[in-house]
Amino acid sequence: MNNNLANIKKSISFLNKDDCVAIPTETVYGLAANAYSSKAVRKIYTLKRRPINNPSIIHYSSLNQLEKDCELNKNFFKLYKKFCPGPITFVLKLKKESRISKIATNNKKTVAIRFPKNKITQKLLKILNYPLAAPSANISTKISPVSASDVKEEFGNKIKFILNGGRSKIGLESTIISLIDKPRILRLGGIERTKINKVLNKNIKYDKTNKKISVPGQSKLHYSPGIPIKLNIIKPKPNEAFILIKKRKKSYKNYYYLTKNKNLKQAAKNLYRILRVIKKKNYKRIVVEKIPNNGFGETINDRLKRASTK
Ligand code: AMP
Ligand code: MG
Numbered sequence: 573m574n575n576n577l578a579n580i581k582k583s584i585s586f587l588n589k590d591d592c593v594a595i596p597t598e599t600v601y602g603l604a605a606n607a608y609s610s611k612a613v614r615k616i617y618t619l620k621r622r623p624i625n626n627p628s629i630i631h632y633s634s635l636n637q638l639e640k641d642c643e644l645n646k647n648f649f650k651l652y653k654k655f656c657p658g659p660i661t662f663v664l665k666l667k668k669e670s671r672i673s674k675i676a677t678n679n680k681k682t683v684a685i686r687f688p689k690n691k692i693t694q695k696l697l698k699i700l701n702y703p704l705a706a707p708s709a710n711i712s713t714k715i716s717p718v719s720a721s722d723v724k725e726e727f728g729n730k731i732k733f734i735l736n737g738g739r740s741k742i743g744l745e746s747t748i749i750s751l752i753d754k755p756r757i758l759r760l761g762g763i764e765r766t767k768i769n770k771v772l773n774k775n776i777k778y779d780k781t782n783k784k785i786s787v788p789g790q791s792k793l794h795y796s797p798g799i800p801i802k803l804n805i806i807k808p809k810p811n812e813a814f815i816l817i818k819k820r821k822k823s824y825k826n827y828y829y830l831t832k833n834k835n836l837k838q839a840a841k842n843l844y845r846i847l848r849v850i851k852k853k854n855y856k857r858i859v860v861e862k863i864p865n866n867g868f869g870e871t872i873n874d875r876l877k878r879a880s881t882k
Contacts, residue, residue: 580696583735587700592616594709594723595631595696596737597688599659599746599762600716600844601723602631602706603731610673613705617675619730622712627678628705629661629746630685633697641670641703642683647751647772654771657687657694659742659762663750676705686746692737708745713793715851715879718743718844725848743841744871749776760871762840794878795844797851797858801880803873805859813855815846817863826855836868843872847879 583593590612592605603620605612607630617624632638635652642664651660666672666683677683685703688694697704708716709723709731717723720736747761747768755772756779757765769775808814814827818834828846830839850858860876863869 576692576695579735580692580699583696583733584699586733587612587704590615591732592619594717594720594727594731594734595688595693595704595706596690596720596735596740597631597693597706598690598741599688599744600718600740601709601720601734602629602688602704603709603723604631604704604706606700607631607673607676607703607705608671609702610675613673613675616705616707619727620707620710620712622707624675625678626707626712627680627684628676628707630672630676630683631688631693631697631704631706632685633687633694637703638685640667641672642666642685645751647755650771651749651751651768652687655763655767657689659689659746660768661686661746661748661759661761663748663752663758665752672703673705682750682752684748689741690737692735696735713796715795715797715844715847716745722844722848739845741841743844744875750779760874762871764867765870766867793881795847795875796879796881797847799851799855799858801858801860801876803860803876803880804862806861808859809857811855812857812859813850813853815850815858815860817861830863830872834864836864836866836872839863840868840872843875 586593590609592615595602595604603616605616661684663682663684710716710726718740720734723734742762745761747763748759750756750758755776817830819829819832830842863872
């Protein structure tokens with residue numbers, strides 16, 4: 573714990589100088605900077621090579637701080653009570669007096685915000701007197717990092733500091749829900765759609781093709797390991813890595829299992845880690861067996877489809 577506190581303090585010294593540091597969250601690691609400083613936020617975009625029209629998620633630890641920046645509504649409070657802190661991101665209206673950098677929001681009147689669950693990052697946020705803009709800590713369009721060593725792999729010595737908080741518990745990105753007008757899901761993620769439907773007591777649409785709001789999670793090529801991926805395959809060739817949902821009795825060197833027992837939450841947690849393991853070997857192609865499309869299976873299939881786009 574003392575070690576953690578020392579590292580939190582070290583992160584703060586970088587953040588206060590408008591530098592970025594990587595932070596652990598339960599979804600994936602984030603590349604964080606002071607959300608109120610355009611100078612700091614710009615560094616995230618440069619380091620990640622992220623298009624500037626791709627707004628970032630702002631991370632908070634308290635409602636008091638959040639209230640300074642955005643308008644909260646009934647649906648927000650319902651979902652907040654049930655899921656926060658946790659893997660859900662809300663798109664809300666920005667307040668006029670908000671100090672969030674226009675670079676972080678791509679000059680929009682709305683902002684995406686989240687309350688991360690990782691204890692170390694919560695502690696960091698509590699000490700800071702500003703929220704953190706933090707997109708995933710990977711080079712744009714590549715696989716998101718789920719451990720400190722993944723982040724190191726992405727940025728090498730270009731990143732000044734990585735706050736190590738162990739492996740990400742959820743292992744893929746947050747669900748994004750817009751609460752501006754009618755609630756709409758903009759990105760599938762760490763909270764299942766059916767759970768959100770239950771809390772809001774209606775069927776919330778997944779808006780894949782929304783043109784008005786640009787969401788990078790919606791852009792075609794994303795989450796890519798840099799090798800072609802083919803889905804719904806029954807049998808692989810020898811030079812292909814084969815991803816299977818469940819462990820088989822007979823195993824081969826090129827078989828990679830998402831789970832022992834077909835638990836879809838477990839599969840979601842393992843997906844990016846396995847893609848990264850495969851990426852380091854010399855396979856020509858990744859092929860994936862059919863994954864059930866219910867619960868977290870829907871999110872896994874969404875990520876695989878985007879990762880396979882050429
Ligand atoms: P990342 O953290 O890199 O996985 O991506 C953050 C996600 O939040 C992206 O998909 C953004 O497009 C989305 N996002 C950020 N701000 C907004 C906003 N105002 N409206 C809609 N989506 C947003
Ligand atoms: Mg990302």
